[in-house]
Amino acid sequence: MTTFTKEQLISHARESVSYLEDLKGRVSKEGADCKVVLEMVERDLELARIALASLEAKPIGAFHIAEQQVDGTSDYIKDGEWPIDNGTIEVYAAPPA
Known part of the structure; x- marks a missing residue:
């Protein structure tokens, strides 16, 4: 099992938030056919934001x-x-x- 440092996880969470925000913007422009994908991206984005807030908490x-x-x-x-x-x-x- 791989061990990750807190700094590595924070970096990954930031990258995930950025990627998912971009993906959400692109998927939302595609119309009704992508509604399921958009909802999944929105849930993943919220999870990434929660993880990042937890990792950066003081x-x-x-x-x-x-x-x-x-x-x-x-x-x-x-x-x-x-x-x-x-x-x-x-x-x-x-x-x-």
Whole structure:
């Protein structure tokens, strides 16, 4: 199985978005016969955009953990349940679907 770097995937996703946008423009000019192809291209384009947004996402915050303690916890993770003992857990916003 081939392993790809994040940078390679971002580059590929950008190329896919560009290609699919161009293809969508060309197919939409062909008329009703290409409706099924156009719908497939639009779905693939949306998937490529979502993948690219996810790959390029930056953290919106972080929890700094020391000895399984954090200054503020949520109802979802209590002290002692953090996946690390010391360090930083970055928090990301969910990409738009």
